[in-house]
Amino acid sequence: MQERLIPYDRLSDFTRSVFSHIGCSSEEAALATRALLSADLRGIDSHGVARLSGYIRLWEVGRVNARPHIRVIHETPSTAVVDGDRGLGLIVASRAMDIAREKAKQVGTGWVSVQNSNHFGIAAFHAMQALEDDMIGWAMTNASPLVAPTFSKDRLLGTNPICVAAPAGEEPPFVADLATTTAANGKLEILQRKNTEAPSGWVQDEAGNPSTDPNILKSGGALLPLGGDRDHGSHKGYALGAIVDLFSALLSGANYAPWVPPFPAYVPMPAQQPGKGIGHFMGAMRVDAFRPVEDYKSHMDQWIRGFRAAQPIRADQPVLVPGDPERVAQAQRLEKGIPLMETVIRDLQELADRLNITRLD
Amino acid sequence: MQERLIPYDRLSDFTRSVFSHIGCSSEEAALATRALLSADLRGIDSHGVARLSGYIRLWEVGRVNARPHIRVIHETPSTAVVDGDRGLGLIVASRAMDIAREKAKQVGTGWVSVQNSNHFGIAAFHAMQALEDDMIGWAMTNASPLVAPTFSKDRLLGTNPICVAAPAGEEPPFVADLATTTAANGKLEILQRKNTEAPSGWVQDEAGNPSTDPNILKSGGALLPLGGDRDHGSHKGYALGAIVDLFSALLSGANYAPWVPPFPAYVPMPAQQPGKGIGHFMGAMRVDAFRPVEDYKSHMDQWIRGFRAAQPIRADQPVLVPGDPERVAQAQRLEKGIPLMETVIRDLQELADRLNITRLD
Numbered sequence: 009m010q011e012r013l014i015p016y017d018r019l020s021d022f023t024r025s026v027f028s029h030i031g032c033s034s035e036e037a038a039l040a041t042r043a044l045l046s047a048d049l050r051g052i053d054s055h056g057v058a059r060l061s062g063y064i065r066l067w068e069v070g071r072v073n074a075r076p077h078i079r080v081i082h083e084t085p086s087t088a089v090v091d092g093d094r095g096l097g098l099i100v101a102s103r104a105m106d107i108a109r110e111k112a113k114q115v116g117t118g119w120v121s122v123q124n125s126n127h128f129g130i131a132a133f134h135a136m137q138a139l140e141d142d143m144i145g146w147a148m149t150n151a152s153p154l155v156a157p158t159f160s161k162d163r164l165l166g167t168n169p170i171c172v173a174a175p176a177g178e179e180p181p182f183v184a185d186l187a188t189t190t191a192a193n194g195k196l197e198i199l200q201r202k203n204t205e206a207p208s209g210w211v212q213d214e215a216g217n218p219s220t221d222p223n224i225l226k227s228g229g230a231l232l233p234l235g236g237d238r239d240h241g242s243h244k245g246y247a248l249g250a251i252v253d254l255f256s257a258l259l260s261g262a263n264y265a266p267w268v269p270p271f272p273a274y275v276p277m278p279a280q281q282p283g284k285g286i287g288h289f290m291g292a293m294r295v296d297a298f299r300p301v302e303d304y305k306s307h308m309d310q311w312i313r314g315f316r317a318a319q320p321i322r323a324d325q326p327v328l329v330p331g332d333p334e335r336v337a338q339a340q341r342l343e344k345g346i347p348l349m350e351t352v353i354r355d356l357q358e359l360a361d362r363l364n365i366t367r368l369d
Numbered sequence: 370m371q372e373r374l375i376p377y378d379r380l381s382d383f384t385r386s387v388f389s390h391i392g393c394s395s396e397e398a399a400l401a402t403r404a405l406l407s408a409d410l411r412g413i414d415s416h417g418v419a420r421l422s423g424y425i426r427l428w429e430v431g432r433v434n435a436r437p438h439i440r441v442i443h444e445t446p447s448t449a450v451v452d453g454d455r456g457l458g459l460i461v462a463s464r465a466m467d468i469a470r471e472k473a474k475q476v477g478t479g480w481v482s483v484q485n486s487n488h489f490g491i492a493a494f495h496a497m498q499a500l501e502d503d504m505i506g507w508a509m510t511n512a513s514p515l516v517a518p519t520f521s522k523d524r525l526l527g528t529n530p531i532c533v534a535a536p537a538g539e540e541p542p543f544v545a546d547l548a549t550t551t552a553a554n555g556k557l558e559i560l561q562r563k564n565t566e567a568p569s570g571w572v573q574d575e576a577g578n579p580s581t582d583p584n585i586l587k588s589g590g591a592l593l594p595l596g597g598d599r600d601h602g603s604h605k606g607y608a609l610g611a612i613v614d615l616f617s618a619l620l621s622g623a624n625y626a627p628w629v630p631p632f633p634a635y636v637p638m639p640a641q642q643p644g645k646g647i648g649h650f651m652g653a654m655r656v657d658a659f660r661p662v663e664d665y666k667s668h669m670d671q672w673i674r675g676f677r678a679a680q681p682i683r684a685d686q687p688v689l690v691p692g693d694p695e696r697v698a699q700a701q702r703l704e705k706g707i708p709l710m711e712t713v714i715r716d717l718q719e720l721a722d723r724l725n726i727t728r729l730d
Contacts, residue, residue, distance in 0.1 A: 117480055304620065327518055
């Protein structure tokens, strides 16, 4: 797998020009670019620019609206439901988080469920917006059905991630962003490219038997909920994925369970959809709605330092705090550039040619 | 392991007399009894009446206050922090949920973080209170440090459960109540009594090596976060347990991480505690703060029926919805009685004699 390092600014300019080309306003093209490339910066390569051509194909088939009228369709002082008008999830989710933050300023917390949206990139980008206001941010989304609940052959849930981002004082923030499966689909794609077996508990075959074949999803297999099997708590991963579906879609009127629209534009949409588009759920909680910010921050620093100082099992692998690996990746990649596989670069060049815009290099 | 079936009413009368004896008001003795025995009814035997003598020992050493002045010490329209005044968590958490529900009635959602409390029984009892008002309920609590974060030898977190209870229409409610470990401590205790090995991924030894010894916690071992090891997503279980600690204690001013007070009254309290007692976090979200209740309920019914109708892997094991096994247990146990091991009954008889109240039979 050959890789090349691309400076962040160059990748950002290119991505912005793509979003502008399909009709995004310059402000929204910049926002969508920041949201998308936050994945590449944080080392979540499966969710970043590698998906750009996928987003554009959704626009080409009419499933993404580049000029959405994003609006609140129901609200109370602490809640809202947002209709994303088929906009890019990158933008819709960010606007929904703005609304959650505004409500938190007024009444302590804000909770926004979103219908009629599309894939929103990584949850952490949206949740972390709340950190700017000394708020705790939540972000969830449902996604294409690839996951079989415990005891099931059928794929009924997406990898349905949950992110909670909480500020600290002198320490960097706590940022936990996790797919509710044993491994996210991106991890499986890496094994496919390397032609390596998957660990036990990641996937099952069409009949529901344990499998280690990273390509098994192409022949009716499924990702497994966090835990892998019943003995190891897969019913808990299934419950967590279900919770994400409830908050993202049952509260908003988006599609849920097997009816969530698939990401690849060539996969036909499910018939008789019960809702609109993909659903997200955003939350913002003002720290000072609970206690003085400085008290919270000093204890949060103590909490974080306690975990970092824990006795490691192996001397060469210190105990980490959620968000540590992604922060290290971001610092490295801002300095040295973002490693893109040649296949991804080729895909971006083809995209540029098709849209008749300047190539990446 | 000999067991005997005890009718719910008899167990309830006995438990109420115990709580009354230590000084609880008659209303609070009844509430604490309902909360505690909801575990026995729902089949979570480790968290029910088997712990009654443990609660009383905490009262005997002065750690539980039977006449607490439970009060709000900080609030906004959608949030509150409650000081539990060292009351029984069974009561404190229930009062905190009342406050969350009241706030949800006013502004759509209510979120209450609790300090200075004790163990609250099962999370589901508290979260399910919200169902009465067509609200979604959340309950979390931190707990005695028994869990080692990924890569760590040290025990820094409790089994820190998360419960979300969501109403449905014609279907029974969705109730997901899960420890953020591969297996809860109660499951390990069952294996200890049976003298059976634990599955891989449940526990590690003092040096951090994988172990299958169910007694390993007595020699410095630890429970493992949901996932079990890094390859199977233990960093996600660790992050979830950490999130529970943040909401329960960092927002409230309770103790956190290794400083959470241990449940057994004979274990010395940690020195230099950073907060007060154990922490909980309760939430209530009005469904109609998001969409009309009838719309939500009809889609929730469709969601639930879709999962129940999924193709099972084995014909004799249908796909379940979170809350199904506990609801079945409750129906059986209300009818036939609650199975108590003779050791538990003996412990309750000794408790009765010590308190000079009428024995269970």
